[in-house]
Each structure stands twice: as C-alpha cells, then as structure tokens.
Amino acid sequence: MPVIFAPLFRPVTYARWLHLLIGVVFAGVVVLVYPGTEGVSALRAAVLSGAVDVVLLSAAAMIPAVRRAEGVQARLLLAPEREESIGAAPSAGWRDRARTAVWLIARVGLGTLVGIATVRALTVGAWLVGPAPGPGALLLPAPAFALLWLVVFAGRLQLWLAQTLLGPSAAERLAEAELRAERLLERNRLARELHDSIGHALTVTVLQAGAAREVADPAFRERALEAIETVGRRAMEDLERMLVLLRDAPDAVPAEQPGIDRVGELFEGARAAGSPVEADVAVRGAELPGVLSREAYRIVQEGVTNALKHAPGAPIRVRGRVEGGTLVLSCRNALVGGGGKGGGKGLRGIRERAVLLGGDATGEAVDGEWLLRVRLPVRLAG
Structure with missing residues (x-):
C-alpha cells in the first residue's frame, strides 16, 4: 500500500x-x-x-x-x-x-x-x-x-x-524506577533463597540416598530416610513461603524465615549425610537484627551445601563470632579432587548477600582447605 x-x-x-x-x-x-x-x-x-x-x-x-x-x-x-x-x-x-x-x-x-x-x-x-x-x-x-x-x-x-x-512527571518516573528496582531486587532475593534452600535439600538428599544404597545396615538406612524427610520438609516450607510472596495474596501469611539460631539443623543434616561437622557459632539470633540473622543462616547453609557437594564425607568446620561490631562467619572444608573452586552460583550468591548488607565475602584455597569467610557489619544491617 x-x-x-x-x-x-x-x-x-x-x-x-x-x-x-x-x-x-x-x-x-x-x-x-x-x-x-x-x-x-x-x-x-x-x-x-x-x-x-x-x-x-x-x-x-x-x-x-x-x-x-x-x-x-x-x-x-x-x-x-x-x-x-x-x-x-x-x-x-x-x-x-x-x-x-x-x-x-x-x-x-x-x-x-x-x-x-x-x-x-x-x-x-x-x-x-x-x-x-x-x-x-x-x-x-x-x-x-x-x-x-x-x-x-x-x-x-x-x-x-x-x-x-x-x-x-519526574517524581512519577523516579517512583517507577524505584519500584522496578525493588521488584528486581526482590526477584533476585527469591532466586537466591530458592537456590540455597532447594540446593541444600537436594544435595543432602542425594548424598543420603547414595549412602543408604551402599550401606546394608538397616539402622543406617532408617536414619538416612529420616534425614531425607527432615530436609525435604524444610525445603517444602521454604518453597511455600516463597510462593506466598510471589502470589502476593493479601490474606496469605508467609512462614517464618529461619535465623541463625537454627544453623544447628544444618549441621545435623550434614552429619547425617556423612560429613563430620565441627561448629562453634557463638552468636544468638537475639543479638542480631532480624535481616542479618536470616541472611547469616542462608550464608552458612550455602557454605555447608558447597562443602557437601565438593567434598562429600570430608570434615566441615564452621565458626561464627561478633568482633568489634562485625559478624564474622567462616566455613572450612578439605579440597577433594580439586573441588571447592570459587566462581559458582553459590559463592556469587553469598557475595551478593554480603554486599547488600554492607559487608564482603571471600572464598579461597588455604593450606589444602577451602575457606569461605564473610564479614557483615552488625550496626548497619538493621
């Protein structure tokens, strides 16, 4: 035409x-x-x-x-x-x-x-x-x-x-840009939550199922099944909470997010998967702002998950202290078959969490071990 x-x-x-x-x-x-x-x-x-x-x-x-x-x-x-x-x-x-x-x-x-x-x-x-x-x-x-x-x-x-x-208007454009940024940050946060929670559950489940298949002891198999059930239930709770947030239903009440007081459950799951855990986390949730307690739990969860994934069966050492107004978390595990090299999604997610809270995170090989170290300012996290 x-x-x-x-x-x-x-x-x-x-x-x-x-x-x-x-x-x-x-x-x-x-x-x-x-x-x-x-x-x-x-x-x-x-x-x-x-x-x-x-x-x-x-x-x-x-x-x-x-x-x-x-x-x-x-x-x-x-x-x-x-x-x-x-x-x-x-x-x-x-x-x-x-x-x-x-x-x-x-x-x-x-x-x-x-x-x-x-x-x-x-x-x-x-x-x-x-x-x-x-x-x-x-x-x-x-x-x-x-x-x-x-x-x-x-x-x-x-x-x-x-x-x-x-x-x-300029104010409306600024408000719209802030809204888009908030939505993007929320999507990224939910993606990290899913990666950490579901990834940890799947890692523990795979290790437990593999060990139960190799060991003929019925009692060991029973403990493995109990561990799989426990981590699966926690993953379902996390998934339901995130789905509630995604649905944005006005009458929905999301489940409470785990804080640093519940890191012991992560260690029990790792021990049940066959990895000895030496933990010294001298921090209580009441001492930290809520957001810092929750993010610290996720960071420890991702550190333990990476250790189980890259060095299954190897000892894991976790430390947690508040030093001079800064929460210091560390996770060590042996390097097995070259595992534990940084740069993956897990370490990237930990770094993103730390930066958003005004802190930093590093992961490096030290004396034959993989050392994850995270520093988070307590006074700025609230």
Whole structure:
C-alpha cells in the first residue's frame, strides 16, 4: 500500500479523530449555553465562549482525578500500542494541575479546529454531490482526502501533547524506577533463597540416598530416610513461603524465615549425610537484627551445601563470632579432587548477600582447605 494512503487505513487514526471530536463537543455546549454569545458577531461569540472554556477547563484541572481520567482516555484512543508514555495517575501537585489545564485547553482548541474542518468538508462534499450526482461528484475524494490527512496530523499533534503534558512527571518516573528496582531486587532475593534452600535439600538428599544404597545396615538406612524427610520438609516450607510472596495474596501469611539460631539443623543434616561437622557459632539470633540473622543462616547453609557437594564425607568446620561490631562467619572444608573452586552460583550468591548488607565475602584455597569467610557489619544491617 502506498505510504500516502497507509495512515488512512489505520484504526488508530479514527480513534484519534473521535478523541479530537470529543473536544469540540465541550466547546459547542458552552456556545449553546453561555448567554453572552447571543446577539453578537461570530468573532465576538467565539472569543467570549473561548474565554469561558479556558476558565471552566482550568477549574476542572484543579481536581486531581481529572488528570487520571484524561490519561486513561488518551491511552485508549491516542496511543493504545505505547500507553506507558501517557500518565494515568491523579495530579500530585500544582505543577501537574497546571499541565492538566494546558492539556485540556489545547485539546478543546485543537478538537474545535478539527470539528470545524470536518463540518466544512461534509458541507463541500454535499455541495459537490448536489441533489443529483453530476460531474462535480468526481471531485468528492479531494476534500475527503484532505480532511483525513488533517486528522492524521492533528492526531499526531494530540498524541505529542498528551505525552508532553500528561506524561509521567519526574517524581512519577523516579517512583517507577524505584519500584522496578525493588521488584528486581526482590526477584533476585527469591532466586537466591530458592537456590540455597532447594540446593541444600537436594544435595543432602542425594548424598543420603547414595549412602543408604551402599550401606546394608538397616539402622543406617532408617536414619538416612529420616534425614531425607527432615530436609525435604524444610525445603517444602521454604518453597511455600516463597510462593506466598510471589502470589502476593493479601490474606496469605508467609512462614517464618529461619535465623541463625537454627544453623544447628544444618549441621545435623550434614552429619547425617556423612560429613563430620565441627561448629562453634557463638552468636544468638537475639543479638542480631532480624535481616542479618536470616541472611547469616542462608550464608552458612550455602557454605555447608558447597562443602557437601565438593567434598562429600570430608570434615566441615564452621565458626561464627561478633568482633568489634562485625559478624564474622567462616566455613572450612578439605579440597577433594580439586573441588571447592570459587566462581559458582553459590559463592556469587553469598557475595551478593554480603554486599547488600554492607559487608564482603571471600572464598579461597588455604593450606589444602577451602575457606569461605564473610564479614557483615552488625550496626548497619538493621
């Protein structure tokens, strides 16, 4: 289809035409109702009614909900394919009210011009056709074509005005950017939670199942099954809590997140999986802010999981202390077959947690052992 005709066949062109004609309806009602336009010239009547339009539209713009109504209508009729460029929130201040007033006045003014042009084009078309179609009917496409292109340009101008005057303010754009950042951080946090919790449960389950298959002792198998059941139940609780957060149900109550007081459960699971654990965590949850206690649990969980994964059966040593206002956590395990090398998702997740809490995390090989060391400031974590 030739470019000159393509815009004339787009549905949005006629939706914008309708939006423009709504403006002329308002101006027409004022002309019919306002008594000051009676018995005066057409020019004086236009000036008087225009002044009344400006006053009424400016007064309407002072109502915060008017900006929302205009934004919703403009999104539907002017830019359905990129509606995010037009705001749909109530006026938040006098600047928004002023922009809304300018928008209303510009909308009615431009709509009035397009409405007058529409009436004129219909009048010319009727004159060309006449009571009986004649040679003049051949010229009928000309005014129709001119009117439609006027509508195209006026619609584009109306869209630009809507994006400029009804578009999100600087405060709204900042709020939207902060909301997107918060959602991204929340998704990343949930991803780390799933990785740590489910990864730990699967690691312990695989090790226990493998050991139970190799050992013929029924008592050992029973203990292995109990350990698998325990870690599986905890993983299901964590998964349910995260699903509650993802569903965002108003009446849902997420399960309590484990804190540092429950790290003993991790050590018992590791021992049941065949890895001796030497733990010295001289920190209580009551001594730490809630967020730091929960994140410390996840860090220890990931450290134990990595040890079980890369050095199954090897001893694990965990330490936890508050030194000079800083929570220091460390996890050591023997390097087996080159395992324990850093750079994986687990260590990356630990570093992300530490950085978000204002601390740092390192993982390195020291004297034939893999040492994970995390430092978290206690006073900044709350």
